[in-house]
Amino acid sequence: MPLPDRLLVHMRRWYDKKIIANHFVEWQGAGVKSVKNGFARAVEVAKLDLSDGNVTPHTLRHTAATWLMQLGTDPWEAAGYLGMSVKVLIDT
Template sequence: MRPLLPPEAGQGGNKQKAADRLLAHLRRWHRAKTEAKHFVEYNGKAVTSVKTAFKSAVRLAGLGPGISPHTLRHTAATWLMQRGADPCQAAGYLGMSLEVLLNTYGRHHSDFRCLGENRQS
C-alpha cells in the first residue's frame, strides 16, 4: 500500500503504519455507504477550515483564549506520563519520537523521575 505521507514528512512516528490504518478505515467507511459526504464534517456540512473549526470548538467548550492544538497535545503528553503510560505507545499516540517524549515529558513519568532530576541540575 502507498503511504499517505512520504517517509520524510513530520518528525518521528511510523507514518506507514498510520497510513495503513487510515486507509483501512476509509475503505470500511466507503463500503458502509455512510451518509457522510465529506472526510471531515459537522452537521452534514464539510469542515473547510480546521483552524476555524478548532476555534469554534474551543469557544463552545468554554476553554478560554490561548488554547491551541499544541496546548492539547502538551496536556495529553503530560497526563500520559503522569499516569505511567508506556512511553513507546504514548509517543506513537502523540505522533512524536520516543526520544522527544522522554526528553520533554519524561520527568513527569514515575519510572523516569530520577533521570529528569539529574538532567535539570
C-alpha cells in the first residue's frame, strides 16, 4: 500500500528510536491483531454516542475518502490508497 511521504518519515523515525519493532501498530512489542479495543477506547475518550451504531472504524475510511476528494486527489490514487475501486469511491 502506498504511504504518504510524511507518514513514511515518521515510521522510519519510530523504527530508528525503537518505538516500533516489526509492526506499524504494536502493543507491548507484538503486532495488534484487531483495532476494536483501541477504537472503542478512543470513542469513549472522545465521548461519542455509540447508541446508533454509526461510529465504527469503517467510518474513518469514509472520512479519509471524503478528505482525499475534497483535496482534489486523483481518484485513481485515492482508490488505491483506500483499497477500493474508483467506481466504488465515486459511487459512494
